[in-house]
Amino acid sequence: MKFGILVNEGPYTHQASDTAYLFAKAAIEKGHKIHRVFFYHDGVYNSSRLTEPPQDDRHIVNRWQKLGKDHHIDLVVCVAAALRRGIKDENLQEGFRISGLGQLVESGIQSDRLVVFGD
Amino acid sequence: MTEATGGIEMEEDTSGKVKKFLYVNRKAPYGTIYALESLEVVMITAAFDQDVSVAFLDDGVYQVVKGQHTKGIDVKNFSPTYRALEGYDIEKLYVEKESMETRGLKESDFLVPVKVLSAGEMADLMLTQDVILSF
Numbered sequence: 503m504k505f506g507i508l509v510n511e512g513p514y515t516h517q518a519s520d521t522a523y524l525f526a527k528a529a530i531e532k533g534h535k536i537h538r539v540f541f542y543h544d545g546v547y548n549s550s551r552l553t554e555p556p557q558d559d560r561h562i563v564n565r566w567q568k569l570g571k572d573h574h575i576d577l578v579v580c581v582a583a584a585l586r587r588g589i590k591d592e593n594l595q596e597g598f599r600i601s602g603l604g605q606l607v608e609s610g611i612q613s614d615r616l617v618v619f620g621d
Numbered sequence: 622m623t624e625a626t627g628g629i630e631m632e633e634d635t636s637g638k639v640k641k642f643l644y645v646n647r648k649a650p651y652g653t654i655y656a657l658e659s660l661e662v663v664m665i666t667a668a669f670d671q672d673v674s675v676a677f678l679d680d681g682v683y684q685v686v687k688g689q690h691t692k693g694i695d696v697k698n699f700s701p702t703y704r705a706l707e708g709y710d711i712e713k714l715y716v717e718k719e720s721m722e723t724r725g726l727k728e729s730d731f732l733v734p735v736k737v738l739s740a741g742e743m744a745d746l747m748l749t750q751d752v753i754l755s756f
Contacts, residue, residue: 508754510655543658543756583658603665610642610752611635611669618755621655 503534506609510620512544513562514555519548522619523565530573537613538576539566540606541598543620546584549577549598567597578605640751641672646681647755650700651691656684657699659756664702667709674713674750675706676743677735682720687732703733717743 507526511518526536541548553563570577577598579589584600594600610616644663648655666673677684684703691698706714714735721727721737728737738746747753 510756542662543654582661603662604669606662607642607666607669607671608635610666610754611638611640611671616752616754618753620755 503529503614504612505529505534505536506613506616507536507539508606508609508616508618508620509539509541509545509548510543510618512547513553515544516621518619518621519545519562519566520560522617523562523569525617525619526569526575530569536573536575538578538605538609539570540609541577541579542583542603542606544587545620546579546587546589549579549584549595550589551593551595553595563595567595570597576605580606635669639670639672641749642666642674643747643750643753644673644675645747645753645755646675646677646684647679649680650684650689651694651696655756656681659754660699660702662754662756663706663711664709667706667711673711674715674746675711676715676717676738676746678717678720678743680720680724682716682724682726685714685716685731685733685735686726687730700732706733715743715746 507522509519509522513519529536548563548566550563555561566577579598579600581600581602644659646656646659650656663675689698689700714733715738716735718737718739
């Protein structure tokens with residue numbers, strides 16, 4: 503099955519991003535395809551290159567980056583939500599890209615299931 | 622059009638494919654940004670010529686209540702935008718009856734025409750949708 507994923511919450515404060523990541527990983531292991539992860543609302547913070555968690559904690563941003571790279575997942579950050587919160591190309595982690603909400607709608611149209619992770 | 626769709630080209634392989642999108646709004650209009658950012662996606666979806674419905678549940682029913690005044694909290698009152706949805710051919714707006722009644726609201730309190738559905742009817746509506754986005 504082809505999945506689209508929407509992440510609506512920021513890292514560490516809320517479990518949404520963790521759950522989305524674990525879901526994506528499990529789906530891929532089962533042979534499904536994740537074609538895009540869209541980051542919206544505070545979810546855009548999942549793409550900040552400036553993120554530096556303590557060494558003994560999971561690195562949520564880099565974890566997404568690696569999953570995206572290993573499995574050719576399009577990691578898209580909403581431009582309007584990102585600009586509102588100070589996420590720009592300058593501090594965007596490599597592997598993510600900033601684009602419009604149209605990418606979310608397109609993901610809903612193209613995927614068999616769009617799964618929303620939020621509050 | 623480019624601005625409305627965030628700069629993406631419309632000639633993607635989505636052309637001609639129409640899905641049923643339901644937006645489920647559960648949060649109060651102010652205090653968090655969910656309502657405003659949900660409304661932004663709703664408008665974009667219309668630009669893709671999809672079959673859009675919008676539902677208001679729990680505190681989300683307050684999003685479409687008449688007479689919102691936000692000057693005191695220094696936040697933009699975006700409620701007039703709900704009235705503009707009609708112009709984007711988004712006319713299927715639903716309010717959950719139980720949420721409305723629990724909050725002492727009635728159909729005439731809303732700033733746009735809405736259809737009031739019981740929780741059971743709302744569940745049936747959800748079953749008919751292809752994509753449900755909850756904010």
